[in-house]
Amino acid sequence: MDGDTLFTIGALARRTGLTVKTIRFYSDTGIVPPTDRSPAGYRLYDIGALARLDLVRTLRDLGLDLAVIRQVLDREVSVPEVAAAHADALEAQIRTLRLRRAVLRAVAKRGSTPEEMDLMHKLAKLSDDERRRFINDFIDDTFGGFDANADFVDMMRSAMPELPDDPEPNQVDAWVELAELTQDPDFRAAVRRMAEYQAAERAQGDVTGLHHDLTETVRDTVGRALDVGIAPASAEATPILDALTARYAQTFSRADDADLRHWLLTRLEIAGDPRAERYWHLLAVINGWPVPPSLAPVFTWFTEALRTHTPQQSRVQ
Known part of the structure; x- marks a missing residue:
């Protein structure tokens, strides 16, 4: 031309x-x-x-x-400079649109009211730092002022909700439920009781950590009992309970006696709030972690067996 x-x-x-x-x-x-x-x-x-x-x-x-x-x-x-800046801006817009889509799908699934939808949208828009502050405020309020189990508190602070850029509706739903749970005054009071109990135990010399090994022992031992249909109040439960209390006595360097069983029953009742397990379940969903199977059935069995097979007396803590 x-x-x-x-x-x-x-x-x-x-x-x-x-x-x-x-x-x-x-x-x-x-x-x-x-x-x-x-x-x-x-x-x-x-x-x-x-x-x-x-x-x-x-x-x-x-x-x-x-x-x-x-x-x-x-x-x-230059064109490359503009392209890079615009690509970053588009990425932010895409993240926002994906988040809105997830919120809308979660609202549709929940059948939310307008007020609930507004809350979901506001919570979902929080940045990672804002979500961390939200959970850290909960931990500060419930564990603050107590010399609780340091390993447990560290574990809670290390497990923060990290909502992905392109969340699934169930992840948005889980984050909203977790936010609601951590703001529940009754749940906060229950967690404070747990922190207070941990502090009292530490004051008496308990520095034994998180006891994952004990949890695994209870899970495996009671799991087998549940598999074969052994009821916690039955005579068949007695040797199973004896084996478990012996393991706790060994771990905590205590005598395997009635006092240990009352102490253990108190410990299980304080830690056995099902909302505590729900807290970790929701975190797993939000972060895309494998959701562990519930331990509620085995610890419910263990608690009921202790109540049934332990003589009534004032509990020793």
């Missing part, structure tokens, strides 16, 4: 697919100024203006505003 060829606005519109009105707007704002004018005063554009107009259309299709486009055309910023 001859580089000296000039185009009218109409010809430019036919070549680019843009409307005459749009090209005139770009011309009036100086983004694609006319190269010349005809003797009759009509605007004329050269091949460079055509290329400039093609670039403007491409940048607009990509969502850039006219101020940025002008900077590109005037070579104040």
Whole structure:
């Protein structure tokens, strides 16, 4: 094509697919100024203006505003710089849209009221730092002021809700439920009782940690009893209970006697709030971790067996 060829606005519109009105707007704002004018005063554009107009259309299709486009055309910023910045902005918009989609799907699943939907939207929009502060405030309120089990508190602080950029509706739902749970005054009071009990135990010399091994022992031992249908109040439960209390006595360096069983029963009742297990279940869903099987059945069996087979007396703590 001859580089000296000039185009009218109409010809430019036919070549680019843009409307005459749009090209005139770009011309009036100086983004694609006319190269010349005809003797009759009509605007004329050269091949460079055509290329400039093609670039403007491409940048607009990509969502850039006219101020940025002008900077590109005037070579104040490079195309790669603009592309990188715009890609980052689009990524943020995509994350927002994905989050909104997940909230709407969770609302549809829950059958939420307008008030609940508003709460879900606000909670879902919290940043990672804001979610961490939310949970840390809960931990501070429930464990603050107590010399509780340091390993347990550290475990709670290390397990923060990390809602992904593209959450599933059940992850949004789990985060909302976790937020509601941690704001529940009754649950907070229950966790404070747990912290107070841990502090009292530490004051008496218990520095034995998290006792994952004991949890596994109870899970495996009682799990087998449940599998074969042994009731906690039955005579068949006695040797199972004896084996478990012996293991606790060994771990805590205590005599395996009635006092140990009363102490253990108190310990299980304080730690046995099902909402505590729900807390960890929700965290697993939010973070995409494998959700562990519930320990409630085995510890319920253990607690009932202790109540049944332990003589009644004032509990020793």
